[in-house]
Amino acid sequence: MNNLMSVKFLAKKENVIFARGVAGAFLVNLNLELGFLNEIKTAISEAVTNSIVHGYLCDDTKLVELSMSYDDEVVTVEIIDNGVGIEDITKAKEPLYSTKLEEERAGLGFTIMEVFTDQLLVTSIVNQGTKVKMIKKYYE
Amino acid sequence: MSLSLQMSIKRNVLYVRLRGELDQASVERLKYRVTEVINKYYIVHIVINLKEVPFMDSSGIGFIIGRYSQLKERKGKVVVCSMNELIERIFTLSGLKKICLVAASEDEAQNILEVA
Numbered sequence: 001m002n003n004l005m006s007v008k009f010l011a012k013k014e015n016v017i018f019a020r021g022v023a024g025a026f027l028v029n030l031n032l033e034l035g036f037l038n039e040i041k042t043a044i045s046e047a048v049t050n051s052i053v054h055g056y057l058c059d060d061t062k063l064v065e066l067s068m069s070y071d072d073e074v075v076t077v078e079i080i081d082n083g084v085g086i087e088d089i090t091k092a093k094e095p096l097y098s099t100k101l102e103e104e105r106a107g108l109g110f111t112i113m114e115v116f117t118d119q120l121l122v123t124s125i126v127n128q129g130t131k132v133k134m135i136k137k138y139y140e
Numbered sequence: 141m142s143l144s145l146q147m148s149i150k151r152n153v154l155y156v157r158l159r160g161e162l163d164q165a166s167v168e169r170l171k172y173r174v175t176e177v178i179n180k181y182y183i184v185h186i187v188i189n190l191k192e193v194p195f196m197d198s199s200g201i202g203f204i205i206g207r208y209s210q211l212k213e214r215k216g217k218v219v220v221c222s223m224n225e226l227i228e229r230i231f232t233l234s235g236l237k238k239i240c241l242v243a244a245s246e247d248e249a250q251n252i253l254e255v256a
Contacts, residue, residue, distance in 0.1 A: 020161075042195070042230070052164070
């Protein structure tokens with residue numbers, strides 16, 4: 001089975017739960033187990049929160065895009081923003097590293113994305129935006 | 141599902157019972173209300189009950205670290221209880237087990253604090 005979807009939504013923190021819900025709804029036909037769904041939803045939650053808090057610095061007039069697709073083996077997720085971008089992706093991915101630790105941020109976003117998916121690809125251009133691509137295998 | 145919150149105080153321990161999903165949006169509201177109560181009633185220890193929380197991302201970890209820092213000055217302890225499997229994995233990943241206590245239930249959390 002092959003399928004594809006894409007949605008854009010305002011960079012509001014209230015829309016992180018929307019993104020998780022949309023992701024779950026899109027994958028419903030695959031009859032995935034709850035553990036798999038929770039892992040992919042957590043990874044999406046982290047990426048979308050990053051776009052809002054870091055990419056757009058909470059400017060909620062901007063748009064975040066969530067695209068998802070699946071084939072017979074993997075689910076692919078892309079989260080795209082046109083925000084400030086990431087200067088040093090390697091540093092950003094380090095566990096417990098955050099540019100906003102004073103706001104009680106754990107610095108675990110990329111770590112969770114890495115642990116809860118099979119492949120994480122981050123591409124970013126400063127002042128143009130960031131694209132996070134995650135691939136996760138599923139077994140029927 | 142948005143987050144709802146119930147709090148009670150027993151001696152100097154604040155019990156925070158959450159119902160719903162913990163993410164950036166819900167954590168910001170939660171942080172404000174819990175911090176206010178901690179300061180107003182001179183709370184020393186906090187028990188965070190996650191029994192009715194099916195989902196939490198790293199924003200929840202940030203919240204727990206924040207409360208730990210807040211109570212550390214008072215030599216207080218943070219006990220997190222009734223985590224589901226997903227949340228426990230995130231919790232382990234974050235290294236929070238080094239600074240917080242974990243209990244299976246609120247009763248166990250209470251016992252831990254009485255002994256400590």
